[in-house]
Amino acid sequence: MKLNVGVGGITFAYLPLLVAKAAGFFEEEGLDLTFVNANGGANALAAALGGSVDICGLVMSDIILASAKKQKLHAFAPLMSQYASDAIISTAAAQKAGITSDMPLTERMARLRGMTLAISSRGSGIDKLWRYLIGLGGLDPDKDVTLTVVKLDQMYPALISGQIDGFNTTAPSNNRAVEEGRAIWVARPSQGEVPGLENFLYTVLGAKPEYLAANPDVPRKLVNGLVKGAKLIRSDAAKAGALMQKEFFAQTDGQLVIDTVKDQATTVASPPTLSEVQFKQNVEFMLKFGHEVDKVAFSDTINGKWLTS
Template sequence: MLDRRTFTKLAALVPLAVQASGARAEAPARLTIAQPSEGFLYLPIYAARGLGYVQDEGLDVEVTIFGKGAAAALTSVIGGESDIYVGLPAVPLQAWAKGQKTQLFAALLKQCGSDIVLSAEAARRTRLSERRTPAEKAEALRGLKIAVAGAGSITDLVVRHVAIHGGLDPDRDLTIIPIGGGGNMIAAFGQGRVDGYCLSAPTSTIGVVKFGGTLLLDFAKGEYPPLRDFLFTALSARPEWLAANRGVAVRLVRALGRAIETMRTRPEAARAAIGPFYPGVEPAVLDAAWTQAMGSLPTSLDMDAGGIVKNIDFLAEVRSARLDVPVAEVFTNAIVNLAAAPSTRHQEPAREAGRKE
């Protein structure tokens, strides 16, 4: 069920007409987002841009894709080259433990959004169809070559976690190959240079629909218990940036909330709006990816300590060492709460599907 207390407010909240008319005379506030890949993990961002909601909030959003993964994207934020990191919370938690602090302030995905795709040959060789439990399926990775975006990336961590769940040593019992973004993965997969790869839709969908691959586990349906109901994608920024740009962060979160509400209530309009961001993806593939992603949308943008602890547990299992971070300090719901505050509201203007910034 949709959390009406959050999303009904977010869907209706935009600046007052008088304020908005004054804002049009001003230059939009520029905002840079560091994104690890072009996948559907970040679908609300694409939808908010395509539906025109970030423009309604007076924002000029630039998204930079870091094909080598989340670590590179977060480094850009820590170094001040980008304003906001979006991705797996475990990555900024690792940085916080090293004294490089960014604070999580909004959730975008509360289910594992990456997929591990195996080739038809690898699935046959490992008798994947005969394996029933998640642990048995995870053990199928033994001896395989699996492509990931980069060392320490979200995809790398997910593959390692699944391998460990299957009783494997990720550094000895399989070969994990950092290869870059989705284009490189699909090329290697199609040429048979790897047995599988890990990335989100629509890249994972291409491997299934076009190349006859199969999902090792269906994360979106909660088939893998350790990452079920898991805070997988969130926004994070340096605390000093959030303090100086709180209004900008609030406007972004408000736009994202409206986008998620539209994805739920008017999926056809939202689906049309994200199409221009994936010009090279065939409609049938994009439709299949969209259908899969709809089951992973969050019912609220806020976070709790439990979601942070699950990320810490996730890292502890992969890294064999537990992070020492102050759970109550690494995230805040202040931005989400401000975005939902009923201080400025009017009727949402009509939007043309597919509008881009």
């Protein structure tokens, strides 16, 4: 069965999805997946709502926001169960501020004062995460640092050239900068070190409720493939990374991809869960930024029946 899956980009935010595809696990389930790169989560969401893709990969917050606007999508499978966007600053900026990775997180954040930090757009997930982290250090993100818009694919070059002091994003560009000694980790939500973001339901697969009702075998088979992908990542990250690099990251150093899969292995949802606790955690995080999502219900956004069938 042919299936179009919209994604915001070919990134590690979809790690188990990419590994399952590269390993042939969806083919084993009788699914022929084509990824449609929508170049952004908002575009992937629009494609799913408009019917140009069958399934979409999104951050959970996008589905909650859509529901608040009476646009119905249901998350039916988790991808990443940690907030998999890690923050780095350049080694030069770290040395100037006296920051080391073994300092308490709140002290690291307090020492970001005066730095220029990249965001992809105002109100984006990257913007929100910086604001949240900076607040943990007792700083005002609008006064004590400069949040400047930089395209995602330009963040690494901007850091290397000294145009910015840091950025947060999904792997592997942040891992690359650290491995090269050009940057240090300053906050690692993916490793569960950020209060309030532990075990955070980050990315999911979603679809319109009517599509899921009409095609119940599709989510079941996708979940089966994702479970196999997550197990491979957890049990043999080197193999998973090699497969993923060959299919999706041919222009990226193979060892970097493997090392990054090993680094991010604990972020994949295994076993897969879509709980009310995870939903409420997303809502609480969004409320901090003024999103009017307090009236959105768990049942409006999540259908986890295929995780237990």
